[in-house]
Structure formats: structure tokens, C-alpha cells
Amino acid sequence: MDESAALDVAFEAIRATLLVASPIMVVGLVIGLIIAVFQALTQIQEATLTFVPRILVVFASLLFLLPYMLSVLTDLMQYVMDKAISLG
Numbered sequence: 001m002d003e004s005a006a007l008d009v010a011f012e013a014i015r016a017t018l019l020v021a022s023p024i025m026v027v028g029l030v031i032g033l034i035i036a037v038f039q040a041l042t043q044i045q046e047a048t049l050t051f052v053p054r055i056l057v058v059f060a061s062l063l064f065l066l067p068y069m070l071s072v073l074t075d076l077m078q079y080v081m082d083k084a085i086s087l088g
Contacts, residue, residue: 024065040048
């Protein structure tokens with residue numbers, strides 16, 4: 001495998017990682033900001049208030065986004081296998 005092929009595979013792997021992880025991280029960020037604003041407005045400083053809703057929403061978004069993530073990872077695997085076959 002030459003350098004350009006290795007870089008192409010590495011680029012696609014990083015791209016797939018970002019595509020899979022970004023939606024969940026954005027959901028966690030948004031729900032965290034919503035909870036922080038709620039805590040600032042009500043002055044409720046309960047520790048479980050920050051973790052439980054975020055865990056539930058992230059888990060629900062994982063279930064919702066799982067087909068998309070599987071599609072991205074399947075496309076990456078197809079690309080890697082095509083690249084391996086073309087290298088002979």
C-alpha cells in the first residue's frame with residue numbers, strides 16, 4: 001500500500017468518525033446548555049439534574065440515529081474493502 005492509498009483510507013476513517021460522533025455530541029451539548037440555563041433561571045443546583053436528562057436524551061438520540069451511523073460505517077467498510085481489492 002503506497003502513501004496516497006493509506007492517506008485516503010485514514011481520511012475516510014476520520015471522516016466517518018466525525019460523521020458518527022458529531023450528532024451525539026451536538027445533542028449532548030444542546031441538552032447540557034438547556035439544563036444549564038434552566039438551573040441558572042431556577043437556581044436549582046442538583047447534581048442529578050445535569051446527568052440524568054442528558055443520559056436519557058443521548059440514549060434516545062442513539063436509538064434514533066443508529067440507522068444513520070450504521071450506514072456511515074457500512075459505507076466506510078465498503079470503501080476499505082474496495083481499496084483492498086484494488087490494491088490486489
